[in-house]
Amino acid sequence: MPKLETRDLTFSYEGKCVLDALNLSVGEGEFVSILGPSGCGKSTFLNILAGILPADGGSVLVDGKEVAGMSSHFAYMPQQDLLLPWKTILDNVCLYGKLHHRERQAKEQAMANMATFGLAGYENSYPRELSGGMRQRAAFLRTALCQADILLLDEPFGALDVITRAEMQDWLLGMRAKLGATTVLVTHDIEEAMYLSDRILVMQGAPASFEKEIVLEQRQRDREWLFSQRELYSEIYYFLKG
Numbered sequence: 001m002p003k004l005e006t007r008d009l010t011f012s013y014e015g016k017c018v019l020d021a022l023n024l025s026v027g028e029g030e031f032v033s034i035l036g037p038s039g040c041g042k043s044t045f046l047n048i049l050a051g052i053l054p055a056d057g058g059s060v061l062v063d064g065k066e067v068a069g070m071s072s073h074f075a076y077m078p079q080q081d082l083l084l085p086w087k088t089i090l091d092n093v094c095l096y097g098k099l100h101h102r103e104r105q106a107k108e109q110a111m112a113n114m115a116t117f118g119l120a121g122y123e124n125s126y127p128r129e130l131s132g133g134m135r136q137r138a139a140f141l142r143t144a145l146c147q148a149d150i151l152l153l154d155e156p157f158g159a160l161d162v163i164t165r166a167e168m169q170d171w172l173l174g175m176r177a178k179l180g181a182t183t184v185l186v187t188h189d190i191e192e193a194m195y196l197s198d199r200i201l202v203m204q205g206a207p208a209s210f211e212k213e214i215v216l217e218q219r220q221r222d223r224e225w226l227f228s229q230r231e232l233y234s235e236i237y238y239f240l241k242g
Contacts, residue, residue: 001064003028003182004049004150009058010207011044018044020207021058026150026182033185033193034210036203037240042186045203046154049184050076062150075148075181079155081139083127090123093142106145116178117141118171133164137171144179151183157192169195173221190236195226202239212239 004026011019018041026032034042047053049060051070059066062073083092090110091098097106114120117137127135136156143151157165169192176183176196187193193200194216202212214236 002026002061003030003063004184005061005064006049007059007061009045009048009060010056011041011048011053012056013044017207019048019055020205020209022209024201024210026184029180029182030198031176031183031185031196032199032201033187033197034201034203035187035190035193035236035240036208038188040203040205041208042188042203043154045208046076046152046184046186050074050152052076072146073148074150074152075143075146076152077139077143077154077156079158081127081135083135083138085127088124088126089119089130089138092127093138093145095142096146109145110141113141113144116175131164132160133168133171136160136168140172140175144181149181151179151181153183153185155187156185158187158189165192170223172196190233190240191226194229194232194236195221195223200236202236204240204242212236 002025004024006022006024009019009022010017022045034045036042044053048055051074061067062071067073090107093110094103094106097103111123114123117140119134119138119141122130122134130138140156157168160168173196185196197216199216200214201210204211
């Protein structure tokens, strides 16, 4: 049974069909990237999964059971870190726990994970005092503390410079086993999708649908492997160009 599944999911905006009968199946602990050009509907699809937007038709299932609206199964991380500038990093990452009346537990978990997320010593700092990469790690820790079993990542490194973005990709790759969560990443970066994913789904068209699936073999993931895959990169690139 898939951990996450969508069946014939459709969505329209201002009378125009944006998503057309999208079917997705993601296994327990699998990391799947949705790759496609900007504006093709990737973020819209993720927002439907997160319960931010209502679908016009179809269904979303987790562990074989249909879910609707915002569900505790999902933790959503947008491109911008959305840290509150007037709160410390510790208070920011514990925001979900505070809203759900378990602030003390959230702080204990946050403190136990600060070093793992590269934030040790910055608990009482404010967002303006952190680098872009550190802010994204804080946002990621906040997402992880939601205790959801499915992570939805909407281009979380898209606003970072090239070097910091690569560092964050390396960090996320190292965190995968520790998090153990089923993950859906939306990106328009081919290398990012290849580097991080077990499987890539290419979204294209108007209305959008999944036009291609790439299954990446089990391997020791590193930059050397990535740089050796120019043929696969070219295949995906030219498919996206149409």
